[in-house]
Amino acid sequence: MHCLDLFFRASGLKVNLHKSKAQYSKRVSERRKEVLSGVSNIRFYNDLGKYLGINIGHARTSRKTAQEVIEKISRKLSSWKGCLLNKFLWKGQATGKGLPLVRWEVAITPKRAGGLGIRDTSCANMALLGKLVWDCLNNSEKLWVQVLKHKYFKNQSGMNENSRNFSSATWKNIVSAYEHLKEGLH
Structure with missing residues (x-):
């Protein structure tokens, strides 16, 4: 109180x-x-x-748990989807099926280089995870870093040694990003 x-x-x-x-x-x-x-x-x-329509239980959220939210969002976007990006890339079929009019490599190439300038989500995700990796390695004063270190760095020195089966999905993604990015971290 x-x-x-x-x-x-x-x-x-x-x-x-x-x-x-x-x-x-x-x-x-x-x-x-x-x-x-x-x-x-x-x-x-x-x-x-x-x-706000999302279960806030104590258990770890899984795909099954989030499926209701995914379906709700899909219903809201269905009208938008059929008219805009889908029509442009997938011949207007609302299901997303069809022959692609543009290769994905062209879609994610910047406009100034002749592409469509659509953000490559896997690269953006890796960049965001890279920021978390950097914080884990260099910003030990942050509370969330202290919590993760206390939970996963017990008696161990590096991130790559901690990819245990019972680790959270977030931690597994951070470790995976570390493995991809460790050569370029300076």
Whole structure:
């Protein structure tokens, strides 16, 4: 409650405890649950439900979990899709099937070099992951870097040694980017 009070004083925003929900971690004892419920006046649930149409549960989000959101977005974009980019690259078929009118290499080539200037998403993703790799290696004062190092660097010195099966998808992607980019990191 002290932390919530500090938040209120710092931001000017007040937390509505009647609308608030909280969830316990698996390892919290029954006694501690009772104490936290009594002190905070916040209701605790096993499932937090949805916020802005997205499940905000404690479990790791998978493709299956996100499928509902993907379908919702697809429905909203279906009318747009058939008219714009699809028509240009795929002969106007809303399903995205058909013979491509332009090779992907031409589509991602910059306009000044005779291409269409469409951003190559795999390169953009690698660049963004490269920024995370750089932070992991050089910005240990950042909280998220400290958390990842505490979780994955225990008794180990390098990123490439940490691609364990139980690692998060985010960490696996950071390690994969490190493997691709390590020769060019200076």
